[in-house]
């Protein structure tokens with residue numbers, strides 16, 4: 001099934017780092033380019049102040065009064081469903097709260113992609129460079145660890161507020177983030193000013209390759225929130241400083257497979273048990289040729305689990321595989337082989 005999927009981008013970054021500043025610029029760019037962006041805005045408070053900065057004609061869904069990664073699972077999926085159904089956007093930006101753990105959001109979006117025509121394209125993390133530097137030199141507490149996690153999950157990293165840093169200090173922050181995430185492309189920005197074709201290219205690259213999604217197993221295990229952090233905003237100085245650094249390939253990928261055929265459950269289990277170790281997470285909704293029920297399939301930390309389900313509405317047989325630098329072709333070829341075997345067995349049984 002080759003349905004055009006809505007590209008989803010997660011905007012991550014600590015409180016006040018410049019996410020909304022980036023969002024408004026991205027919306028202007030994509031709107032002018034004739035695309036239809038939509039936004040899911042998550043705020044800890046009950047009022048969406050940042051939403052005021054987004055043009056009223058841009059479809060927006062608000063998740064207020066809590067952090068997406070702590071609130072009840074499914075809220076984000078519902079918001080995605082409503083936007084996709086009611087507004088038919090080309091792309092969706094999810095602006096998380098500054099205290100959100102991106103791994104949880106990645107998980108919810110990939111869950112939603114099993115049921116909806118959406119596809120997570122990238123995690124873009126905006127870093128308050130002066131704040132990160134200060135924390136690295138002083139407290140290294142919860143906020144610091146959360147920033148580290150947000151940086152590790154990114155495909156694209158903006159070292160923002162570079163107008164507030166001297167060159168040497170900037171180099172220190174640069175070394176720090178590259179140590180945590182050597183795969184993301186890193187860009188120095190002032191007021192989150194970035195060449196938007198970089199975001200578009202993440203998109204274009206993914207037309208040919210599996211979708212690029214930032215993330216580290218390590219980061220998942222260290223899940224921590226910095227809800228006690230303070231929100232320090234710096235005054236603007238306006239000095240333009242925009243350096244571009246190496247553009248490396250995104251390291252974490254998701255491959256989505258739509259099944260044309262029910263497969264044999266035992267053969268599928270065997271396939272999963274032999275997945276390359278670079279694939280560390282998979283999930284799906286499947287029909288098997290040898291069972292009457294459909295199953296929700298989960299695979300994490302090399303453990304698999306199958307639970308009977310009756311999905312609401314029309315849901316295709318689909319599985320998503322998430323991992324680092326694995327070959328999408330190997331996974332696809334093995335699954336196509338399983339599907340072909342079902343057909344052969346059905347014919348020979350006649």
Ligand SMILES: Nc1nc2c(ncn2[C@@H]2O[C@H](COP(=O)(O)OP(=O)(O)OP(=O)(O)O)[C@@H](O)[C@H]2O)c(=O)[nH]1
Pocket residue numbers: 013014015016017018019020021022050097098160161162163164189190191192231233234235236237238
């Ligand atoms: N000096 C300076 N200020 C900036 C820069 N980028 C953003 N700001 C300011 O920083 C403040 C926070 O920016 P936002 O874009 O609202 O940050 P945010 O990440 O959306 O903030 P939260 O919604 O609280 O998480 C605003 O006052 C911006 O004008 C920058 O590069 N330099």
